[in-house]
Amino acid sequence: MDKCPRTGCGGKIEDGFCDVCGLEPPAPLSSSTAPPSMSSRTSSRPTAVTSWTTPTTSAVTSRSRRGSTRSTNRGLLGRGIVDIAPVPKRDPREAVLTNPEVPENKRFCSKCGTKVGRGREGRPGRVEGFCAKCGHHFDFTPKLQPGQLVGQYEVLGCIAHGGLGWIYLALDHAVADRWVVLKGLLDTGDADAMAAAVAERRFLAQVEHPTIVKIFNFVEHAHDGITTGYIVMEYVGGTSIKDMIKEVRQKSGDQTACLPLTQAIAYTLEVLPAMGYLHGIGLVYCDFKPDNVIQVEEQLKLIDLGAVRHVSDEDSAIYGTTGYQAPEIGKELPSPVSDVYTVGRALAVMSFPFDFHNTYKTSLPGPAEQALLAEFESYHRLLTRATHSDPAQRFGSAEEMRDQLEGVFREVAAAEDGQPRPGVSVEFTPERRSFGIPTTSVPSTPTLAVVAQSLPIPRVDAADPGAAFLAGVHATDPKELVAELKATKLASVEIKLRLARAYIELGDHANAAKTLNSTKTEHGDWRVAWHRGLASLAENKPGNARMAFESVYDALPGEAAPKLGIAVCAEASGDLADADKYYRMVWRTDRTYISAAFGLARALLGKGGRMEAVDVLNSVPDTSSHHLAAQLAAVRARTGIPRSAGLSAEDLVLAGSQLAGLELDDARRAVASRELLESAFAWVRGGPNGSPGTVLGCRLVEDDLRRGLEGWYRALARQAGTRRERIALVDQANRVRPRTWI
Template sequence: MNAPATPPGKRPPGPRPAPLPVGAPCPRPGCDGRVESTGFCSTRGHAVRCAAPGGPGGVPPVPESPPTAGARRRAETAQLFTVGPAGDGLLDLPVISTPSPEALVVTDPRVPAGGKTCGHEGCTAVVGRSYAGQAALPVGFCDRCGHPYDFTPRLAPGDLVGGQYRVVGCVANGGLGWVYLAHDMRLDGNPVALKGLINDRDPVALQREKEELRVLIGSDHPDIVRVINFVSHKDSTGPGGDGQDKDSQDGDGPGGDSSHTRYIVMEFVRGMHLSQVRDRITRGEGPFGEDRVFEYVLSYGCRILDALESLHRKNLVYCDLKPNNVMHYADRIKLIDLGAVRDLDDRTGHVLGARGFTAPEVVRMGVEGLSVRSDLFTLGATLRTLSEGCGKQPPGLGAESYARVLARATAADPRQRFGSAREMAEQLRGVLREIRSLRTRTETPEPSTLFAATATLLDASLGRVPPLERWLTGEVRPLLDPGLPEPGRVPHHLPVPYPDPADPAAALLAQPTTSGPRRLIQQLYASGRETVEICFRQLRAHLELGELDAARERLTTARALLGGLAPYDWRLCWHQGLLCLARRDTEAAQGEFERVYHALPGEYAPKLALGYCAEKAGAPADAERYYDAVWQRSRSTQGSAVFGLARLRLAAGDRTGAVALLGSLPEVSRHYDAARIACVRVLAGRLEGGDGPLLPDRSDLAAAFGRLPRLYLDEGHHAGPARDRLEAEILEVALERVAVRAGAARTGSRPPAGPGDSTDDEEFTLRTRLEAKLRRLARQAPAPAGLAALVDLANSVRPKTRF
């Protein structure tokens, strides 16, 4: 009887040929070459690593497609997927429509292009690479550690595994095993994935498979691949193998029977690896070529971090995160290939990780370097790989915030990285909201978990009705003050950090209090506690009292309490920045807030502080980038940012732009009324110009007078001292404008007033109204001298009688 034909992709029965050692003579007749570490002849480049047993005549290895063909195959597979637009939600991803599972089967499962990392006992050498244009060898030895490798698939189409799963073919290979598509014959042919081992002779790999089984069985996270079953299958390629299924569903672990190979049965995920998504991003293809691409990358990061957090809570680390180990299916993601997952309490064995994605301390120390932070490094490297080929950049400050969040995640010193997956996810979401808001110019607010929104406004005067002293200083026609606060007052207008929940005094500090700063300092001392957060709270109280030396002493105590963690605690930098502002050292404060921004790239508080520092330093372009990022993200709570943007417009002489910004503050904002007052003052204000004060035109003044009755002033009353002062300010400017135009017309430097412009009747009306307002202001004077000054001012603007 003729022997049955060997199925495609499967090695003929019988023992494997023994590879020749490095340096052995080339087995080809008449060849004087030697076997090199690549597995090829040194003279003629023959593939000679696998020699036929019992004779010098070598047999060629299983034919192998060159790497370019493998890359072409991956590209062809990727084209089977269609990608539709994403929804409008913050974390929404493009929708991937998948082909039939059978369309994903690889017809020529060979050595992966570029080879694979050996991984045996931590060996980082690459095995199975092509040589001199020839295909790579599927079987051989690592030239560094000498360990054998075998990339030949164990299963062929039609094999029945475990008496239940009919193999269709190979679809991929992971770090340790081939992945096959199979149909569950007991569940109406439902597609499943079978994963076995590449190096089934490797006890380390076998132990890792046990770990993967344990992790998969215990995992119930929707973004982690789900295990269904585990079975073993008779290895037809081993000694005496007959190719028939001798399935087992008992508890035998991998390697319990050398003639059986263990397979994990998992849900079949029909989607693209993120490495395929990266290719589409690089090509700018479909939704991955849109301006929203960085938002998709950050969405991947947030979803992956949620899955990692579920592992970390079980004291497990993933270790081997990379684009090939994450799949995008439909509008979701799934972590696959958990063979490298390990318990943090297990410090034995070796770490499996991909080159370029493994944290440096793990490369240097092995398992001793593993931690939650090493996992976060792999995620940062994965996100960077996805985005580095993108031709587009996030708008505004978004590009810098994105770069900073990756820089912290991949810092060489693990203590400089994020402390947990949840902490990193919060910052990723913050950067995502920032980029989305800057792109769409619509807010995407989310309360900060680190900073409390302040009730005060980063504005010295623009949003306030001018005080009575404005008319008592002797300066009759002052320029409009844009309201940039002095550095010493800024610490009181910036957001306040929430107490660290881990601080022993967190509960005490979270209690509301009506005590003033002096009494609060005394009460905290009386508590008998000396914690970092108590020092910070006392520091802010001392700044409020102007006691800078005492504030510096509290900062020194907090640094001492933190000990070796002090260089990595952003709270120290924040409070040092506040102290520098109180000392009017804006440049030093900017450096401290830069460090906070690096640590917390998704937070708005350090950007608001940096915006002020840049504005104070005379760098309007930098200030605008910071203010705009804060303002666009949360317009209802970030009134300080829009006032900063308005000041920048006023400095450029853009009255209309400043009013438009201030007028866009939502009514729900606590600073809404201040913004409406500021609009009126800007419309009627004297701005600094090149040749003198820049006065508003007729339409600006009309708009100011039109807005005045709608302002909420004097506790809602239609008349009162605040409304009188604001109206008097507008009338003064209106009268000045009339006088300037009248004087210009008399001298001939400007044409006479035309229809609808200033007239003598208009001047008479303005003088009459202003005189009445100034006499009303005189009633607000606290002293006789002020009363007299205001009466004199009223008399000076009194119109001449017509009779």
């Protein structure tokens, strides 16, 4: 058994991981390899990025290589998406308080909550006494002094105080003088607090998770005839998220400053699996907040488990913090979804300032009040669902929230630096087929019926009774599929949804609606709403479809599919601003949604954003089967037919260079070349003649362009499929040729 090589750890490697810090031992570095650097994000707000340049092949290779070495080149907390600066492990001795004292503004009666121990008329408040309202005894003094022995543990002093007790630093003389923490009670006369400590000992003996503080032991110590219990846990010598926020405000001089959004999300993504673990063993955390999470080096630790309780516990006192605690607590017992609420509230507190104790005690500010929520709509929708006042409307589990937050994380990070962050959806398939792809260089707006058969669909629920049956269905013809699905007697939501899609493919709108109306699902199942959206698209009702897709977006804010559906509906309704917004959100994050690139380009062209449309089309990766179509569309978007506003000689020359470099068959090259020269000819006739530069070998003068056009018309005539078409093209060539005496 090897010793952990990390400085100051002292743990041992078991099964490939340290039993103290929970990390893998770092890989040995060769003499020619420098240790990886770690950089932090310094800006608290993402910057707008409008460049859509596709990386070169070497850049793509580099990005892939960086992803494969995530554990060394990027911090664990960044999940390979962003860099989070490591927090040095603090020397335990530096954490000891010189004068341990509970601040007066944090002294409350543990029984009735009344303020106690407050100063008056210049005199300091009492640290020990009786509550003036209920007569309950309070005592905020530490019960252990430096040098005292509590069993095998030598007390070194107080390091913090919390809602349930003083926290002491100690040395474990029985185990290699390792640093440990003793957590006692803030008020030893409080029966509820004592019961919570006993409960903590019982529950936490079974907790084993790398993001949750380890509990080593439970000891008792007698003081003035009163026996007090102490929990012995690992020392976590990092910085709490609450203190990080304080530090940001001190350094910036802005008392409303918060953590960068990507950092706040990265922390939450690390916490949610720990919450899910607790829920999986029948426990609820109850009191999550930024105070209770510490970062040390590249790892988070969830601390202060005093409020943890069994999900079915109806007797123990319930602990929570105003502004974080779910509104139903008191009427209902804490549950996994009330923990989801506290995580959502804490995430909001980490990322933007608001009065969460009073004005927004059980609500959130809107986008009009908080710019961050206006900038990142998906993030706003995620917080709205996580902190919904109705528990049934929240994410059903920590895992479900994590899946959606992961998608939001990728979207926010992509918006920050313009680099796509694709990810695999756990809810939707990829696009069934790309839509809106021009078959020539002419832009192609797809019909809504085609879109309905192209958008992603929900992944089949493996637990559904009909999942195995659907896996064995091989019919592809919609009529045959309807017959096969209707013949089964299985009661299955998945079979119903597949039947509805078959009716949509047939154009049988009445039966599609009837099938969806008869599909019985659990509360909050978004799959029926998604299929209603597809059905409305097939009926050419973009307004109805958008309402359905909006409800799916509310439920799944991290998914690309509902945003793509909303973009299509906005474009079909003539709302180019929203079409731009939602196509952009999808394409900027994930370049596998090729339909979003062409949709965004159409929206930009419709708004007059010609050059950005060119950039978007050029950003379609060369690995895509639609890369060539995008390049041809970019050539046309740059020049435009008829004459585009702001078109310049440089645009024409660049378009000619791009077209000349494409590998095209004779037919497509002839069509594209004719179109480009027609645009150049129209530009020359409407503006200056004799501009510098050449386009496809023709100078930007009228006679040269006429000769070039004549040649391409004749080339097209040779490729014509009918005699009439050939004659028409020859006539065009004769009309455009330069006038001569011959």
